[in-house]
Amino acid sequence: MGKTITEKILGRASGRDVSPGDLIVSPIDACMAHDGTAPLAIRAFREMGAKKVWDPSRIALVIDHIAPSSSEGTSNLHVLMRQFATDHGIKLFDVGEGICHQIMPEKGYVLPGRVIVGADSHTCTYGAFGAFSTGIGSTELAAVMVSGKLWFRVPESIRCLVNGRMPVGVLPKDVILHILGLIGADGATYKTVEFSGDAVRGMSVSGRMTLCNMVVEMGAKNGIVEPDEKVREFLRGRTQAEGEYLKSDPDAEYSKVFEVSAEGLEPMVACPSSVDNVRPVREVEGIEVNQVFLGSCTNGRLEDLIEAAKILKGRKVKEGVRMLVIPASREVYLEAMKMGLLQILAEAGCSIYGPGCGPCPGGHLGVLGQGEVCVSTSNRNFVGRMGSKESQIYLVSPLTAAASAVTGELTDPRKFVEV
Amino acid sequence: MAIKGQVWKFGDSVSTDAIISGKYKFKTIDLDELAKHAMETLSPDFARLVKRGDIIVAGENFGCGSSREQAPLVLRQLGVGAIVAKSFARIFYRNSFNVGLPVVECRELPDRTNQGDILEVDLRKGSILNLTTGEAFRAKPVPEFLLQMLEDGGLVEQYKKYGEFRWSMSSR
Ligand code: SF4
Numbered sequence: 001m002g003k004t005i006t007e008k009i010l011g012r013a014s015g016r017d018v019s020p021g022d023l024i025v026s027p028i029d030a031c032m033a034h035d036g037t038a039p040l041a042i043r044a045f046r047e048m049g050a051k052k053v054w055d056p057s058r059i060a061l062v063i064d065h066i067a068p069s070s071s072e073g074t075s076n077l078h079v080l081m082r083q084f085a086t087d088h089g090i091k092l093f094d095v096g097e098g099i100c101h102q103i104m105p106e107k108g109y110v111l112p113g114r115v116i117v118g119a120d121s122h123t124c125t126y127g128a129f130g131a132f133s134t135g136i137g138s139t140e141l142a143a144v145m146v147s148g149k150l151w152f153r154v155p156e157s158i159r160c161l162v163n164g165r166m167p168v169g170v171l172p173k174d175v176i177l178h179i180l181g182l183i184g185a186d187g188a189t190y191k192t193v194e195f196s197g198d199a200v201r202g203m204s205v206s207g208r209m210t211l212c213n214m215v216v217e218m219g220a221k222n223g224i225v226e227p228d229e230k231v232r233e234f235l236r237g238r239t240q241a242e243g244e245y246l247k248s249d250p251d252a253e254y255s256k257v258f259e260v261s262a263e264g265l266e267p268m269v270a271c272p273s274s275v276d277n278v279r280p281v282r283e284v285e286g287i288e289v290n291q292v293f294l295g296s297c298t299n300g301r302l303e304d305l306i307e308a309a310k311i312l313k314g315r316k317v318k319e320g321v322r323m324l325v326i327p328a329s330r331e332v333y334l335e336a337m338k339m340g341l342l343q344i345l346a347e348a349g350c351s352i353y354g355p356g357c358g359p360c361p362g363g364h365l366g367v368l369g370q371g372e373v374c375v376s377t378s379n380r381n382f383v384g385r386m387g388s389k390e391s392q393i394y395l396v397s398p399l400t401a402a403a404s405a406v407t408g409e410l411t412d413p414r415k416f417v418e419v
Numbered sequence: 420m421a422i423k424g425q426v427w428k429f430g431d432s433v434s435t436d437a438i439i440s441g442k443y444k445f446k447t448i449d450l451d452e453l454a455k456h457a458m459e460t461l462s463p464d465f466a467r468l469v470k471r472g473d474i475i476v477a478g479e480n481f482g483c484g485s486s487r488e489q490a491p492l493v494l495r496q497l498g499v500g501a502i503v504a505k506s507f508a509r510i511f512y513r514n515s516f517n518v519g520l521p522v523v524e525c526r527e528l529p530d531r532t533n534q535g536d537i538l539e540v541d542l543r544k545g546s547i548l549n550l551t552t553g554e555a556f557r558a559k560p561v562p563e564f565l566l567q568m569l570e571d572g573g574l575v576e577q578y579k580k581y582g583e584f585r586w587s588m589s590s591r
Contacts, residue, residue: 073447074446382436383437
């Protein structure tokens with residue numbers, strides 16, 4: 001019987017033929033932890049009595065969640081991370097380098113066919129490169145730093161076929177929000193979500209990252225897209241190593257298949273306070289907005305800033321609304337600067353901050369107060385995620401975020417873009 | 420490995436943000452400090468009133484959201500004896516075994532158990548008894564190596580005891 005990409009990767013890694021449900025132990029090609037998870041991993045590593053990491057070149061530490069630090073407590077945890085990195089010869093990406101999930105592919109840690117884990121739930125993002133990647137906890141990350149191995153249960157795969165041309169005003173974020181509404185917040189628990197179809201092939205690597213990023217919002221273990229020339233192009237100059245460009249067999253087995261016609265899609269929004277509370281933006285237009293956040297590992301890339309700038313160019317963020325723009329990495333920041341995007345956004349009245357997670361994890365830089373509404377391009381809208389438990393978060397595409405910033409209320413962006 | 424305790428009942432999709440908010444976890448890894456805020460948006464008295472051995476009962480997708488291990492850790496710190504839910508989010512499920520907190524999947528029990536009931540959970544046998552109502556339930560089976568990890572007190576303790584991770588032994 002045929003195999004999916006995920007089954008092929010885990011089979012090669014564990015050195016045997018695998019099927020969904022099998023428990024395997026796999027060598028790990030690269031791993032990552034950030035300032036929200038590394039401190040506990042370091043503590044677990046020390047408690048284990050371990051002296052050396054298995055391979056410092058395969059470990060990345062990133063300070064991105066509260067970067068720069070906003071309190072002494074956080075600063076002390078950052079100090080702990082820097083010290084650990086120095087002691088073990090591990091590369092640490094410090095304040096301002098960017099979000100872990102943007103850095104991992106940019107800096108060459110991610111390759112097609114590889115097995116990658118990170119102490120962060122959105123580690124599933126690298127499926128956009130045809131890698132098996134998934135989130136784990138801090139103690140397991142410590143175990144990986146010690147041994148370079150981890151156990152997995154080989155997941156069943158759900159296939160999401162997206163075919164057809166995407167209408168103007170509809171972005172990959174709208175596609176994944178739509179799918180999230182179909183599958184539900186626990187509809188893919190323990191499983192793989194494999195994206196295919198000509199609309200997915202037509203997306204940039206950045207758009208595919210947006211898709212794979214949000215599979216954990218359906219409970220999935222990993223998301224994956226068949227790697228192609230666009231992946232090869234992205235990786236050029238970032239790493240010497242060659243990945244394995246695998247395809248799912250035509251007779252591979254899927255536990256479910258969802259078919260989405262891109263033509264019928266429209267701008268979508270995940271309403272408070274669950275990620276699968278998804279509706280077309282036009283149905284909830286008019287909700288007053290206090291803060292707009294453009295950024296995060298879901299939508300903080302160059303392409304996302306370009307989309308937002310299409311609407312914000314020559315327009316102004318409505319008075320009384322604050323719009324925060326946070327490029328996902330230094331590379332994105334520099335590109336956006338060279339292209340003049342930062343100028344367009346700043347002229348429109350946006351505040352631009354250094355690369356990192358920004359308000360997404362609710363620790364600093366734009367924490368919401370009681371009764372405030374935030375329209376955000378990030379991936380989670382749980383109660384209290386960005387601050388007060390009486391604040392509300394609406395998850396949208398960069399275009400919808402920009403349109404809403406201009407009008408001061410949740411707005412369907414198709415009013416502003418040429419249809 | 421039988422655990423007996425009083426039930427704290429929660430609904431579906433209890434996220435890791437609800438278990439321990441991001442605004443606390445970036446500042447300290449002192450678990451006593453963090454534990455004071457456990458579940459505070461859902462049940463403001465939980466951290467103060469929960470007793471050693473008490474059992475959380477919840478619906479679907481318990482522990483969804485971030486990978487933060489602080490979530491099972493604060494519950495363990497407060498003495499929670501076990502969690503029984505219809506389903507768990509994947510990373511939370513793994514994290515719980517790694518930190519030595521017993522978690523059990525059972526689809527039927529949550530709808531048939533009330534706040535304050537007394538449960539007895541036996542992980543090895545896979546049985547859960549509601550001592551208040553007298554009803555018995557079957558738990559979804561757990562792989563042997565995870566049960567062992569719990570009995571060893573979690574992943575760190577296991578490594579200290581054997582000098583290696585038991586999952587790598589099982590694959591030889
Ligand atoms: S941007 Fe948000 S979701 Fe992404 S890694 Fe940072 S905190 Fe997590």
